[in-house]
Amino acid sequence: MADSPRTIEQLLATSEPFKSLGPADRRSLASASRETRYAKGETVFREGDPAEAVCLVKEGRVHLMKFLEGGQASTTCVMTGGDTFCCLPALDRQPYPADAVAAVDSVVVRIPTSAFHDLLQRNPAFLQRSLCLFCERLRQVEHRSCRIYDSVERRLAQSLLTLSKKFGATIPLTKHELAELSNTTVETTIRVLSQLKKQGILKSSRGSTTITKPEQLRHLAGA
Amino acid sequence: MADSPRTIEQLLATSEPFKSLGPADRRSLASASRETRYAKGETVFREGDPAEAVCLVKEGRVHLMKFLEGGQASTTCVMTGGDTFCCLPALDRQPYPADAVAAVDSVVVRIPTSAFHDLLQRNPAFLQRSLCLFCERLRQVEHRSCRIYDSVERRLAQSLLTLSKKFGATIPLTKHELAELSNTTVETTIRVLSQLKKQGILKSSRGSTTITKPEQLRHLAGA
């Protein structure tokens, strides 16, 4: 994996919520930030750590996850190129609310929380945009949390559809990763996906799943 | 139920996030607001309704709930005197994210969303305070949503402990309401609570449950 040729400044220019910044603010934010490289499986930060940086994925894929009692992992969010995560601590100055783990070799831009926070105070348009994303996030999470008692099939269908917005029809996650996203086990995930494969709704191969009939999948997801 | 003698203005003076307001802002917000009375079981608003008002409970108890496919209700939040709910739509101008239902006869102060929103724009201290509460809420919801695979016992223990912060040791909710809060059935709730009663951790009577050994309950909740 070679370094992307893009500068941090260029990345900010195409990523939320930084798009809304003027060149000067963008430049100063970029110059305060640093790129860090994480190997597959490496931890970017842990739940409860003091939130030193707001993170922005430059390359690769980072999962936000919670570890439940019993040790089972639950992935709450999949972040890829251009995705910003953990703005919350920049607003409330509290610790990180989850673990962040590189799911593949990744490059993450770390923007100091203080710089982000100062900008929020100084730039009303930036605050406005950040709040908007923040509200979206809260609605998402509330939606997610009320799906507790959906069947595994429905949860998986929803996970796949959400992922397909990011990745397109072919979703480059292992069955294990899909299981963690849907709060179930690998075995059950494989069983359910096999069923869907038999029905021609999707194809499956090592490390990826391809949606072939999005309509029917949407139907299963209860959209 | 008689009208409380307090004026809306007095109520605002002791409720979040309005405490932080100066007398002038508080007075104008109060004068734009109206009290509405809801009988037990009445709906204050429905999920998806345009969010015309931010709500503040003056008397009684209002439950925020989602209805899952299959029709089963899930209570996400219990609001009592002085609690403000649905500030989110005032920030992002989107519809209500859940149903609100009066669990007992209640009086709700309805603050027009536009007035709330204007105040957010005008008064930075108020914005600051609102954001803070908002962040808290997001963290709560994220916490909740990752407890999906806790056992019923643990979920019930957590519900009871949360409620006891609001009500004290004696929690005036029916077993049915506790079930909806913990995403389980009445029967299972009763069975689990019976067990806890046998262990001397709580007492139970018609329409209420009393925690007698908070320590042990906290232990079960996995604190």
Added chain:
DNA sequence: GAACGTCTATGATCTAGATCAGAGAAGCGG
């Protein structure tokens, strides 16, 4: 105080999905 609705309680089943066990298949590193 009779009748009705709500709440609490308990027993008997049933089932989705976890858990356990095993084994191919694909890729990777030497």
Added chain:
DNA sequence: CCGCTTCTCTGATCTAGATCATAGACGTTC
């Protein structure tokens, strides 16, 4: 090429908790 790891897949079992059925206890209304 061989060995090792990771991933996928399938079958057998087990269990928490839902669902179904029934009934007593309490409160409320006429």
